[in-house]
Amino acid sequence: MSHPPLRGAALVVSTFALSLASFMQVLDTSIANVAIPTIAGDLAVAPQQGTWIITSFGVSLAIALPLTGGLARRFGEVRLFVGSVLLFTLASWGCGLADSLETLIVLRVVQGAVAGPMVPLSQSLLLSTFPPERKGQALALWAMTVVVAPIVGPVLGGVITDQMSWPWIFYINVPVGLFAAWLTWQMLGERDSVRARLPIDVVGMVLLVVWVGCLQVMLDKGHELDWFESPVIVTLAITSLVAFAYFCVWELTAEHPAVDLTLFRSRDFVVGTLAMSVGYMCFFGSIVIFPLWLQTQMGYTATWAGLAAAPIGVLSVILSPLVGRNLHRVDPRLIGSVAFFVFALASFWNAGFTTSASFGQLIVPRFIIGVGIACFFAPLTTITLTDLPPARIASASGLANFLRMLGGSFGASMSVSLWTHRESFHHSQLVEHLSPYEQVTRSVLGALGDRDFDTQTGTGLLARMVDGQAVMLATNDVFYLSGWIFLALLILVWFAHRRGRGIAPATPVAAD
Numbered sequence: 001m002s003h004p005p006l007r008g009a010a011l012v013v014s015t016f017a018l019s020l021a022s023f024m025q026v027l028d029t030s031i032a033n034v035a036i037p038t039i040a041g042d043l044a045v046a047p048q049q050g051t052w053i054i055t056s057f058g059v060s061l062a063i064a065l066p067l068t069g070g071l072a073r074r075f076g077e078v079r080l081f082v083g084s085v086l087l088f089t090l091a092s093w094g095c096g097l098a099d100s101l102e103t104l105i106v107l108r109v110v111q112g113a114v115a116g117p118m119v120p121l122s123q124s125l126l127l128s129t130f131p132p133e134r135k136g137q138a139l140a141l142w143a144m145t146v147v148v149a150p151i152v153g154p155v156l157g158g159v160i161t162d163q164m165s166w167p168w169i170f171y172i173n174v175p176v177g178l179f180a181a182w183l184t185w186q187m188l189g190e191r192d193s194v195r196a197r198l199p200i201d202v203v204g205m206v207l208l209v210v211w212v213g214c215l216q217v218m219l220d221k222g223h224e225l226d227w228f229e230s231p232v233i234v235t236l237a238i239t240s241l242v243a244f245a246y247f248c249v250w251e252l253t254a255e256h257p258a259v260d261l262t263l264f265r266s267r268d269f270v271v272g273t274l275a276m277s278v279g280y281m282c283f284f285g286s287i288v289i290f291p292l293w294l295q296t297q298m299g300y301t302a303t304w305a306g307l308a309a310a311p312i313g314v315l316s317v318i319l320s321p322l323v324g325r326n327l328h329r330v331d332p333r334l335i336g337s338v339a340f341f342v343f344a345l346a347s348f349w350n351a352g353f354t355t356s357a358s359f360g361q362l363i364v365p366r367f368i369i370g371v372g373i374a375c376f377f378a379p380l381t382t383i384t385l386t387d388l389p390p391a392r393i394a395s396a397s398g399l400a401n402f403l404r405m406l407g408g409s410f411g412a413s414m415s416v417s418l419w420t421h422r423e424s425f426h427h428s429q430l431v432e433h434l435s436p437y438e439q440v441t442r443s444v445l446g447a448l449g450d451r452d453f454d455t456q457t458g459t460g461l462l463a464r465m466v467d468g469q470a471v472m473l474a475t476n477d478v479f480y481l482s483g484w485i486f487l488a489l490l491i492l493v494w495f496a497h498r499r500g501r502g503i504a505p506a507t508p509v510a511a512d
Contacts, residue, residue: 026149064116065402069395089177096167120397136327143377211243272384277407285415315370342372347483422474
């Protein structure tokens with residue numbers, strides 16, 4: 001037996017409850033970033049050690065995501081979601097009370113682990129409550145929480161840290177989490193999914209912890225430790241690779257696997273997940289590089305760099321509901337293609353910037369990216385979940401979100417490494433022309449001499465100009481590469497089926 005979709009006030013209230021909880025969880029992935037120096041100072045540790053506050057949460061969250069489906073089948077989707085929200089709230093309260101870095105890291109690990117099911121289950125539960133013709137709108141609402149929360153996080157974290165104190169970054173979750181859990185249970189408690197007392201795949205879970213944990217730490221620390229020049233990184237890479245191979249073999253042969261890898265037999269799931277993960281990798285890499293370039297080379301403060309990046313959320317919030325309302329009428333491959341075309345256009349636009357770019361010139365492509373974001377998450381999620389039965393939606397959503405998050409980690413690490421490598425390459429090329437015998441060098445030094453700069457000062461200014469140009473060219477290279485990858489993904493989405501049967505409707509009712 002399946003529950004009928006919710007309508008009217010019940011649909012609005014349940015959507016608000018689910019969105020509030022998922023917004024809180026996604027917000028916590030970025031809200032602590034700007035507070036790291038303050039937290040590290042208060043706990044008497046180096047800022048480099050303080051980054052483990054972010055890494056520990058990300059690793060445990062990544063591990064928990066693909067386990068969502070198995071846990072949901074065992075405990076029920078609504079029970080698991082509400083339990084996750086309550087445990088996340090309790091862990092947040094503990095994080096605020098932490099009086100040492102070690103305690104805070106342990107609690108962040110717990111916080112990330114219990115938070116894993118929240119986002120995929122919010123997606124699954126939204127789909128089960130919306131009428132079939134409005135499921136695209138449900139996905140659009142879900143996508144807005146994923147997009148807006150990372151933008152709001154750093155701003156809100158900075159305000160709370162400056163105006164109050166860093167523990168309130170975590171305390172703020174307590175009333176929000178309790179309210180969201182209570183409201184969700186009131187609205188959806190009688191609509192839980194079927195539960196089955198399946199054996200727990202301990203071996204699969206251990207292998208997942210090992211390979212994902214090693215991979216995530218490798219990505220987080222790779223640039224700092226000079227990648228494969230470091231024996232630590234090499235050890236982590238080998239351990240992750242071996243554990244991953246064993247994990248795949250075990251999960252494909254286990255009777256009750258922790259992660260349902262048979263989902264990859266679906267062509268639409270493969271195409272949608274690959275397009276979303278690689279697309280998010282490029283998108284996330286660009287939003288890491290952009291503020292770094294502004295603050296290190298263009299003289300922007302953290303506030304102004306945030307303001308320059310913030311416009312990407314404006315059009316996405318405005319257009320996402322419109323995309324959602326029409327998603328059942330338009331081929332999702334076409335809307336996804338629009339997203340990748342806009343991302344490519346904005347990337348090539350950014351690749352043409354020079355060191356003289358004004359604030360107004362910088363924010364125009366950021367506004368345009370908002371159109372791409374509105375056309376990105378909901379259509380690709382529709383492709384990914386097309387034709388899957390209701391019982392597999394939670395598993396598919398958890399696995400797809402896990403791969404998307406992993407793509408973001410790859411994007412952050414690889415973009416910084418590529419940026420640094422290309423900066424060194426361009427710098428070495430430009431320095432070759434810094435010779436007293438070169439006409440350009442003599443002209444620049446002569447112009448500086450006319451402005452009363454002595455030779456030593458003029459040479460120093462010239463060297464800084466070369467450094468700035470090298471970084472600018474490296475930034476352009478990163479955006480050029482992203483643009484070409486986005487164009488390739490535009491082609492990839494058309495390998496999905498033309499139209500599926502749509503996202504499967506309701507989730508079965510509980511049976512005790």
